[in-house]
Amino acid sequence: MTELPRLPVSGGCSDTPILKQRGQREVFCGLTGIIWLHRKMQDAFFLVVGSRTCAHLLQSAAGVMIFAEPRFGTAILEETDLAGLADAQDELDKVVDELLARRPDIRQLFLVGSCPSEVIKLDLSKAAERMTQRHAPSVRVLNFSGSGIETTFTQGEDACLASMVPVLPKDDQRQLLLVGALPDVVEEQAIGLLEAMGIGPIKVLPAPRATDDLGVGDGTVYALIQPFLGDTHDALTRRGARHLPAPFPFGEEGTTQWLAAIATEFGVSPELFEQVTAAPRARARKAVAQAAEVLRGKSVFFFPDSQLEIPLARFLTRECGMEAIEVGAPFIHKGIIGPDLDMLAEGPTISEGQDVDLQLDRALAARPALTVCGLGLANPLEAQGLSTKWAIELVFTPVHFYEQAGDLAGLFSRPIRRAEMLKLEAAE
Amino acid sequence: MKLTVWTYEGPPHVGAMRVATGMTGLHYVLHAPQGDTYADLLFTMIERRNHRPPVTYTTFQARDLGADTANLFKTAAQDAYDRFKPEAIIVGASCTAELIQDDPGGMAETMGLPVPVIALELPSYQRKENFGADETFYQIVKTLAKPMERTKQITANLIGPTALGFRHRDDIQEITALLSDMGISVNVVAPMTSSPTDITRLGAAHFNVLMYPETAETAARWMEKELGQRFTKVVPIGVGATRDFVAEVAAITGVAPYLDDSRLRLPWYSKSVDSTYLTGKRVFVFGDGSHVVAAARVAQDEMGFEVVGMGCYNREMARPVRAKARELGIEATITDDYLEVERVIEALQPEMILGTQMERHIGKRLGIPCAVISAPVHVQDFPARYSPQMGIEGANVLFDTWVHPLVMGLEEHLLHMFRDDFEFHDAAGASHHGGHAPSASVKGAPVPGPADSPRDLSKTENLDGSVIWLDAAERELKKIPFFVRGKARRNTENYAAERGVAQISVDTLYEAKAHYAR
Numbered sequence A: 001m002t003e004l005p006r007l008p009v010s011g012g013c014s015d016t017p018i019l020k021q022r023g024q025r026e027v028f029c030g031l032t033g034i035i036w037l038h039r040k041m042q043d044a045f046f047l048v049v050g051s052r053t054c055a056h057l058l059q060s061a062a063g064v065m066i067f068a069e070p071r072f073g074t075a076i077l078e079e080t081d082l083a084g085l086a087d088a089q090d091e092l093d094k095v096v097d098e099l100l101a102r103r104p105d106i107r108q109l110f111l112v113g114s115c116p117s118e119v120i121k122l123d124l125s126k127a128a129e130r131m132t133q134r135h136a137p138s139v140r141v142l143n144f145s146g147s148g149i150e151t152t153f154t155q156g157e158d159a160c161l162a163s164m165v166p167v168l169p170k171d172d173q174r175q176l177l178l179v180g181a182l183p184d185v186v187e188e189q190a191i192g193l194l195e196a197m198g199i200g201p202i203k204v205l206p207a208p209r210a211t212d213d214l215g216v217g218d219g220t221v222y223a224l225i226q227p228f229l230g231d232t233h234d235a236l237t238r239r240g241a242r243h244l245p246a247p248f249p250f251g252e253e254g255t256t257q258w259l260a261a262i263a264t265e266f267g268v269s270p271e272l273f274e275q276v277t278a279a280p281r282a283r284a285r286k287a288v289a290q291a292a293e294v295l296r297g298k299s300v301f302f303f304p305d306s307q308l309e310i311p312l313a314r315f316l317t318r319e320c321g322m323e324a325i326e327v328g329a330p331f332i333h334k335g336i337i338g339p340d341l342d343m344l345a346e347g348p349t350i351s352e353g354q355d356v357d358l359q360l361d362r363a364l365a366a367r368p369a370l371t372v373c374g375l376g377l378a379n380p381l382e383a384q385g386l387s388t389k390w391a392i393e394l395v396f397t398p399v400h401f402y403e404q405a406g407d408l409a410g411l412f413s414r415p416i417r418r419a420e421m422l423k424l425e426a427a428e
Numbered sequence B: 001m002k003l004t005v006w007t008y009e010g011p012p013h014v015g016a017m018r019v020a021t022g023m024t025g026l027h028y029v030l031h032a033p034q035g036d037t038y039a040d041l042l043f044t045m046i047e048r049r050n051h052r053p054p055v056t057y058t059t060f061q062a063r064d065l066g067a068d069t070a071n072l073f074k075t076a077a078q079d080a081y082d083r084f085k086p087e088a089i090i091v092g093a094s095c096t097a098e099l100i101q102d103d104p105g106g107m108a109e110t111m112g113l114p115v116p117v118i119a120l121e122l123p124s125y126q127r128k129e130n131f132g133a134d135e136t137f138y139q140i141v142k143t144l145a146k147p148m149e150r151t152k153q154i155t156a157n158l159i160g161p162t163a164l165g166f167r168h169r170d171d172i173q174e175i176t177a178l179l180s181d182m183g184i185s186v187n188v189v190a191p192m193t194s195s196p197t198d199i200t201r202l203g204a205a206h207f208n209v210l211m212y213p214e215t216a217e218t219a220a221r222w223m224e225k226e227l228g229q230r231f232t233k234v235v236p237i238g239v240g241a242t243r244d245f246v247a248e249v250a251a252i253t254g255v256a257p258y259l260d261d262s263r264l265r266l267p268w269y270s271k272s273v274d275s276t277y278l279t280g281k282r283v284f285v286f287g288d289g290s291h292v293v294a295a296a297r298v299a300q301d302e303m304g305f306e307v308v309g310m311g312c313y314n315r316e317m318a319r320p321v322r323a324k325a326r327e328l329g330i331e332a333t334i335t336d337d338y339l340e341v342e343r344v345i346e347a348l349q350p351e352m353i354l355g356t357q358m359e360r361h362i363g364k365r366l367g368i369p370c371a372v373i374s375a376p377v378h379v380q381d382f383p384a385r386y387s388p389q390m391g392i393e394g395a396n397v398l399f400d401t402w403v404h405p406l407v408m409g410l411e412e413h414l415l416h417m418f419r420d421d422f423e424f425h426d427a428a429g430a431s432h433h434g435g436h437a438p439s440a441s442v443k444g445a446p447v448p449g450p451a452d453s454p455r456d457l458s459k460t461e462n463l464d465g466s467v468i469w470l471d472a473a474e475r476e477l478k479k480i481p482f483f484v485r486g487k488a489r490r491n492t493e494n495y496a497a498e499r500g501v502a503q504i505s506v507d508t509l510y511e512a513k514a515h516y517a518r
Helices: A031-040 A052-061 A088-104 A115-119 A124-135 A155-167 A184-196 A230-238 A251-265 A268-297 A309-318 A334-343 A356-366 A375-383 A392-396 A402-421 B013-023 B036-046 B062-066 B068-083 B095-100 B104-108 B129-144 B168-181 B198-200 B213-226 B238-252 B266-271 B273-278 B289-302 B315-328 B338-348 B357-366 B391-403 B409-417 B431-436 B471-478 B484-500 B504-515
Strands: A016-022 A044-050 A072-077 A106-115 A140-145 A175-179 A202-205 A220-224 A299-303 A323-328 A349-352 A370-374 A389-390 B002-004 B026-031 B055-056 B088-093 B118-119 B155-159 B184-192 B207-210 B282-287 B307-313 B332-334 B352-355 B371-374
Touching: A031 A044, A031 A052, A031 A155, A044 A052, A044 A088, A044 A115, A052 A072, A052 B013, A052 B036, A052 B095, A072 A088, A088 A124, A088 B002, A106 A124, A106 A155, A115 B095, A124 A140, A124 B002, A140 A155, A155 A202, A155 A230, A175 A184, A175 A230, A184 A251, A184 A268, A184 A402, A220 A230, A220 A251, A220 B207, A220 B352, A230 A334, A251 A268, A251 A309, A251 A402, A268 A402, A299 A309, A299 A356, A309 A323, A309 A334, A309 A402, A323 A356, A356 A375, A370 A375, A370 A402, A375 A389, A389 A392, A389 A402, B013 B026, B013 B036, B013 B055, B013 B088, B013 B129, B013 B213, B026 B068, B026 B104, B036 B055, B036 B168, B055 B068, B055 B266, B055 B338, B062 B068, B068 B104, B088 B095, B088 B104, B104 B118, B118 B129, B129 B198, B129 B213, B155 B168, B168 B184, B168 B238, B168 B391, B184 B198, B207 B213, B207 B238, B213 B289, B213 B315, B238 B289, B238 B391, B266 B273, B266 B289, B266 B391, B282 B289, B282 B338, B282 B357, B289 B307, B289 B315, B289 B391, B307 B338, B307 B357, B315 B332, B332 B338, B332 B504, B338 B357, B352 B357, B357 B371, B371 B391, B471 B484, B471 B504, B484 B504
Parallel strands: A016 A349, A044 A072, A044 A106, A106 A140, A175 A202, A175 A220, A299 A323, A299 A370, A323 A349, A370 A389, B026 B055, B026 B088, B088 B118, B155 B184, B155 B207, B282 B307, B282 B352, B307 B332, B352 B371
Antiparallel strands: A072 B002
16 A cells, blocks of 8 residues: 555544434434335345335335335234234234245345334344244244334344344355345445455345355454444444444545555455555545535534444545534444544534434524434435535435445535525526 | 334324424424424425424433433423413324323323413324324314404414425415405405414414315304305316315405406417427326326316326315216326335326326326325425416416426427437337436336336236237337337237237237227
8 A cells, every 4th residue: 555544633433422412303214224125135125024014114114115015014903902802913924824825036035123013022033933944944034123212224134134244154265255235236236346356255235046055153353334233243243243343434535544544454465455455546536526615624424323323424524625513323332443433533513312402403493404313304404504414315325435425425426516506586 | 003114204203293394383292202303394395495304302211211201391392481481382102102001191281381282183093294284273172262353354373384384385375365366455464474363363364275175174164164264175276176265265254356467378379379289198196185286287278188097195175086087087006105106107107197296206206297285295395486386376386297207299309200210219108208208118118217116027017928929010010109009009919918919019909909999
């Protein structure tokens, strides 16, 4: 490597006290993750055991009415299930039998817990065990919770991936595991760069299909691609795998450091690293620089949403020249997000969780040039004259690694450019 | 337990939110876990509202369940009152909070808040969104409205419009103008546009216009009984229904019937020769009961379509929908199962669907044009322009929006004439379908969307395999314009199957054509 990390002189935000307030949290629940997970895992079906609200959330949250019969659905609890008139486990068996009969292509079935199923203590792990035996070997049944009382938005993906780790076969060979669901094109770019450095074998969790020969064991080292995978991190550690801590691969700098952590582990020479990364790094810098013209010197305020907030604040402040006012995250897992916190210059308020009314008061007082927030808040803030970026797009859009660094910056610069472009008043 | 893929209606507390968000000066304190706040985006994104819905969620988490969710509710309710200073508060529970039985209504009453507190009991595991809206509005009216002296001039309340309603915004304007032409002014429009203080003045009106039975019928019946106000039964969607509505209002009020139809274009547009091609177009109508009953009448009587199937997703409206279906000599489909609706449409093979956003997706998959007539709504259902469904302008809007998705008469002939033109080939689709038209498969049948559905594997078992197309017949089939070819193929196959014909020749094709000719 030719450049040392440009660490902030002040020592970063690692020791900044975290503002924790308790009040209304304006966030999605973990079920939302199903919307992208079911596209990634092509032989999996996600069966939410919950209420009409769960079904309504899934179809409203991302406007996903694209597929006539998607690979997710809701087993809606009815009065008879709750009153104990019907045995919920028997009922669930019936629904699953019906479902698997309709969908012979399904190899993995996830029973997904919801708020109501958690509250009535419906034991989905027992159900999953029973069904795995019943439908073996053609279908593997797992369970995880996406409930709002236990998970926030992207934690649903974490819970899903964590549920898969214990059943992975033992495999002690030396291998690199990339963890996190990414669009295929981005995943292939990352693997391409690493393979060009001679690193391998490389596996990915989640694999696109259940039959893929993914194992885990003492020889496995893993890199997280998303910052919200705390439980998956713990589950992999328990299986003997070792984490490679690094900043997350957003922007040129984040991507370089993320790759460097892996390259160091695999003994890649600085020359080879330079040779593989020089061209895409240059492209990423150039692309970011174009979008950053609009962002430089402007302020940004993050409402908590996906746990991507701290790495993104690091990218926006260091590579795009923005100034962070507040960086709110639903959870801050310092063991995972530490390297990004170190690189984020002191100054912004770092907050965890929220009281949305108080946080809105702070945002409106600060009047940031750009506010990153959920869909429920964006238009109301626009109406008050603030430019906003809806956070959910950051989870749905390819934004990782070099070739997407410019797109990532563009997601933030577009609302500001648009606000500057629109001339809706009389010409005078 | 019931397996559900898509739902037509949300849970009942979303119905309560539609009432609260339409109103001003009312606040909803909802005992609900985090995540239920997703419902805010229905209003801020789909309806593009420029304010947050007036809802405070307690957003309890797992760790609160063992501790004190009740206290959490009280704190949230007090904070909401202090911050928003509403004129009245409604309180209730979402599906999860219903299970932990904290009794938000009881707790709120003991808090001594200085404004009316209205407790909602919305059974989440039995009822749905429309019930939630209807019940919430009823409870608000029952609590706040009192008998009072009538206004000196004749006035009406317009009841039923809510936030996130299908064209409610514009229907209010249209009906207000229509009544104004009769010399009747509007006392209160509720729930949308009204405040709790306005609700207390409902009793001053001489009668109620029940715009949407789905969301206000219970309140209308209560006001008839307690406030002595009659209410209108006709939903004024379409020319005939609008005239009936005027007659009904005249009968209730004693005012002379009057309808300014100088802007009404539907009847002439329907008579003009360009509309001949609409004759007998086979349509399937599905949505909420009120819109479906009205649309079926317009389709049959005012557009000259043939209604081949109809139904609604809200069981509460099953009776009038069944009655209308009987009148048309067809069977009504009453279901909230999206897959069942899709099966019915596949079997009926209509030339057009008048449905909801859900049927629009079915139509896309099956290559059938669709116009949207009812909630559930999509961001496209909130156009920037004035676009009511009711009254005179509503009738004009119906004509335009229903004709738009169809391939026009002359265009149909041109497509046929130039079918071998390289720019006019089948896969190009009709110009106005843009990139969304389904491409024709090699066999010629419309491709049913991405192969995401297992039904692709089984649905042809009744026919394919038993009937064979001879080469000449297959070539002849390709000469038929692509947008009717799928239907021609199926009709011919049905015709052959019914007669035990194993091989389809050119003759079979034309015998079937003659058989199905109208």
